[in-house]
Amino acid sequence: MEMREKIAKAQRIVVKIGSALLTNDGQGLDVARIGLWVAQIAQLRTQGKEVVLVSSGSIAAGMKRLGFSSRPTQVNELQAAAAVGQMELVGVYESHFEKHDLCTAQILLTHDDLSNRRRYLNARSSLRTLLGFGVVPIVNENDTVVTDEIRFGDNDTLGALVANLIEADVLIILTDQQGLFDKNPRDHQDATLISHISASDDRLESMASGGAGVLGSGGMLTKVRAARLAARSGADTLIASGREENVIVRVASGERLGTWLQPEQGRVAARKQWLAGHLKSRGALILDDGAVKALRQGGTSLLAVGVKDAQGTFSRGDMVICVDLQGGLVARGLVNYSVAETLKLLGQPSSNIGEILGYKGEPELIHRDDLVII
Numbered sequence: 001m002e003m004r005e006k007i008a009k010a011q012r013i014v015v016k017i018g019s020a021l022l023t024n025d026g027q028g029l030d031v032a033r034i035g036l037w038v039a040q041i042a043q044l045r046t047q048g049k050e051v052v053l054v055s056s057g058s059i060a061a062g063m064k065r066l067g068f069s070s071r072p073t074q075v076n077e078l079q080a081a082a083a084v085g086q087m088e089l090v091g092v093y094e095s096h097f098e099k100h101d102l103c104t105a106q107i108l109l110t111h112d113d114l115s116n117r118r119r120y121l122n123a124r125s126s127l128r129t130l131l132g133f134g135v136v137p138i139v140n141e142n143d144t145v146v147t148d149e150i151r152f153g154d155n156d157t158l159g160a161l162v163a164n165l166i167e168a169d170v171l172i173i174l175t176d177q178q179g180l181f182d183k184n185p186r187d188h189q190d191a192t193l194i195s196h197i198s199a200s201d202d203r204l205e206s207m208a209s210g211g212a213g214v215l216g217s218g219g220m221l222t223k224v225r226a227a228r229l230a231a232r233s234g235a236d237t238l239i240a241s242g243r244e245e246n247v248i249v250r251v252a253s254g255e256r257l258g259t260w261l262q263p264e265q266g267r268v269a270a271r272k273q274w275l276a277g278h279l280k281s282r283g284a285l286i287l288d289d290g291a292v293k294a295l296r297q298g299g300t301s302l303l304a305v306g307v308k309d310a311q312g313t314f315s316r317g318d319m320v321i322c323v324d325l326q327g328g329l330v331a332r333g334l335v336n337y338s339v340a341e342t343l344k345l346l347g348q349p350s351s352n353i354g355e356i357l358g359y360k361g362e363p364e365l366i367h368r369d370d371l372v373i374i
């Protein structure tokens with residue numbers, strides 16, 4: 001059997017479970033099945049892998065509680081259903097995870113949270129901290145505060161953005177089909193499963209354009225687009241059937257199940273391209289020789305203790321350049337503190353940050369994940 005070595009090595013995994021799977025044909029949440037996925041995620045945790053779960057299902061669960069026989073169309077009713085259903089959804093997860101001695105956390109995100117740089121960094125910092133504590137974060141869209149214009153709408157996109165946010169190795173999208181077929185298997189009996197394809201393959205859109213199921217909102221189109229988005233931070237995407245026995249563990253162990261959508265480039269190259277192409281530099285940090293050496297030798301974050309001066313008008317989350325004492329370019333990165341804060345921190349050890357600023361933020365000025373050495 002062909003194994004997918006790269007997938008088997010993944011340490012950080014985002015698992016997205018869609019509405020079509022989570023419900024018993026629209027009749028509330030499939031609690032027993034959720035228990036099976038939770039047991040599989042618990043197994044991944046025992047293998048030392050970090051898992052973030054992106055789960056839909058709040059609207060479907062709330063619909064049942066509020067007595068809707070079909071999905072409401074009015075935004076306020078959808079929001080009410082989501083608010084009611086989200087309680088039940090996280091309750092079901094919490095009680096299942098508890099049986100495996102695992103702690104969960106609820107994270108509700110909106111578009112704004114991920115497009116505003118400051119909030120993006122805050123969301124990322126929270127998720128990283130939770131993962132560090134061994135918690136399984138459960139993410140959904142904050143449906144009660146979003147309107148149509150600013151909705152992700154489908155959780156495939158949200159899953160991909162979360163994969164970007166935490167720099168996951170793999171995004172596993174579970175759905176009600178075996179994977180991506182060359183055409184919609186609901187309408188075409190001769191549709192064939194695609195086992196492996198590049199996430200940037202031009203044929204993906206036309207293969208996936210067959211629409212969604214009754215409960216789902218995105219269909220395959222949002223899944224292949226999500227794979228493309230995930231590929232921007234170098235993550236591999238797998239689309240597989242949530243009804244397949246032990247699917248999460250098997251897919252994560254590299255077994256050839258479902259569809260594997262592979263990024264063109266690895267994580268470091270993807271991050272470099274993203275930092276190089278998409279952001280304008282807002283300022284500069286002038287590093288002492290020790291800091292330059294530490295960065296060049298690789299693997300370290302930039303600490304304030306090695307920074308001599310800061311110039312420009314940058315805020316938290318902005319891109320800055322790092323230069324040596326002669327003005328030579330050393331690195332680019334996303335800075336954790338504003339220019340005013342950075343100026344107060346120059347030459348200081350990280351342990352003094354709390355006292356100087358009045359709050360304890362990140363210990364580094366630029367985290368190594370946000371740094372590209374030139």
Ligand SMILES: Nc1ncnc2c1ncn2[C@@H]1O[C@H](COP(=O)(O)OP(=O)(O)O)[C@@H](O)[C@H]1O
Binds near residue numbers: 179211214
């Ligand atoms: N090429 C394709 N391969 C597989 N499924 C497809 C394809 N094109 C459209 N679909 C449809 O996408 C549906 C899954 O998407 P969706 O209903 O949004 O589920 P989810 O809630 O899991 O996101 C499938 O049930 C299938 O009908």
Ligand SMILES: N[C@@H](CCC(=O)OP(=O)(O)O)C(=O)O
Binds near residue numbers: 020153154
């Ligand atoms: N946030 C919504 C999920 C939206 C949705 O159905 O997404 P998807 O499962 O990708 O089709 C909910 O919890 O009901």
